[in-house]
Amino acid sequence: MGNRTILKRLNGSLSGRAIGLLGPNGAGKSTLINTLLGFYTPAAGTARIFGKDIRHEARTLRRLIGYMPENDAFIADMTGVRFVRMMAELSGLPPSEALERTHEAFYYVGLGEARYRNLGTYSLGMKQMAKLAQAIAHGPKLIFLDEPTNGLDPAARVRMIKLIREIRETRDIHLIISSHLLRDVEECCQEVLILKNGQVAAYCDLEKERRSNLNFIELETYGHEGEFAMAIEGLGCDFADMGQGRFKMVLTDDVSVSDLYRLAAERNVQIRRMNHRHDSLEDIFLKAMEVPAADGRL
């Protein structure tokens, strides 16, 4: 961008339904979105969305894309319905279809009653919702949401998150959400790409992470630890004996927590503490920020 290189050595592919882009300010999140949208031309390399090259098939791609920018973006002296209808027509919808879908989009985002008001009179929360309406009115296959909860009060934020989750659940739609709010990303996304200084710092599948968190158990026991350790080994789980009755183990799919209680009861062992590992997105993010970025590969 200009003379500065913002994104460096980004390699890999993303295939999730809802992907969060995380990173501190200046990490390159918005630049990545703007590059994928074709606003910035990459100095080297390229990217493909749905198998289409962003440099050579931009027009085809833009039919499939919806974009909700971070900053205020609208035309103040236009009514909401007129503005979103124009945007839908620009995406290729015939005028009558565009009008129908605009009304639907406004009702969907909860602005049905305000759709004939000038956009300039909308509150900040309403403007965010109107931006979402224009991003979805033409029924895109991929939506880029850049800081969608920016400036929203708690109630509006909850509404926005709910809408994003609903959209995510729709078939054949993908979301890329850029945010510096970990909670938003954690609530909306299944996968997370963490950027740092324009490079990939970490990539994690939150669903998988959540599942593995549930399977990873730390136990603190009292009495007959040796027998209990042998019994656990018999279950076929990976485990480590940390001494003094403390164990760490990863449960296999056919082993549940109740099996552990049963084994303990049979050997007269007290289970005094049982913890699931709880690596939150914040832990993952902080860990990613600590270590230097690797080779940029996902």
Added chain:
Amino acid sequence: MAVYKRNYKPYEGVLTADWRRFLVPARYALETLFQSRLLVGFMVAAWIVPIFGVTVIYLHYNLSAITLLRLNPDQLLPIDGDFFGAFLSFQGALAFILTAYAGPGLISPDLSNNALPLYLCRPINRTEYILGKMAVLFIPLSFITWIPGLLLFAIQAGLQGQGWGWDHIRYAWAIFAGSWVWITLLALLAVALSAWVRWKLAASALLFGVFFISSALGAMVNEVLVTRAGNVLSLGYVIGIIWANMLQLPTNKTLFGEMFDIRRGDEIPQYMAWMVLGLVCAACIGLLNRRLRAKEVVS
């Protein structure tokens, strides 16, 4: 799907043709433009001269009307290149006023509201966006320049008969092409100024400045250096030279020549007039290219 069904649904229907996409912003901007009563009134008033022209042509072929009005046929304006040139000049001036009114508001609202990324993230590129904005001016400007001009030509050709139309087809071409040269120049200047000057009134003033200050500057250069080369700075003069050539008018003794102050016979060469026009258009395109970006590029 009815509006009460509040769930998200992808669009599976037909899409409009790519080439028509640039007309979408133009259509919306035209709707807004024609909500102004002032503009509608102006558009109607702009047909006064064409109606006068039709009357003059009609009188030329209606002796009883001339007799009734007690007019001397020799006093009537002759229907020749000078007539069409004067018509073009007058309507061109009206086109300029209309551009100064409607042009400055074309792009500046999009820029001040940061709406460009929303346009350009859709299947429309910057050229189409600019073309769409220029098209907003093409329609009303056509309506007051070449459309009435060709109508006058057709009426004259029809009433005169005897192959007059075919013999003087250059007038029709000059009206059409000359109008489009003027319309394109005005539209380009208007969108370029609109992209750089956010305050509408200032952009209008600047458009006037481009023409009148450049003319004054040209006149000053002429006086100080005792030359006519200063005329290249005057866009009005330059367009007059181009029109005169298209109409094949002897500029030194015509009404048209007087209107453009090119009656002395020492006008700038044609190629230079076209070159000046090309440079102005290139400068406008350069300004637009620099200004119209979906996102600011930081060096």
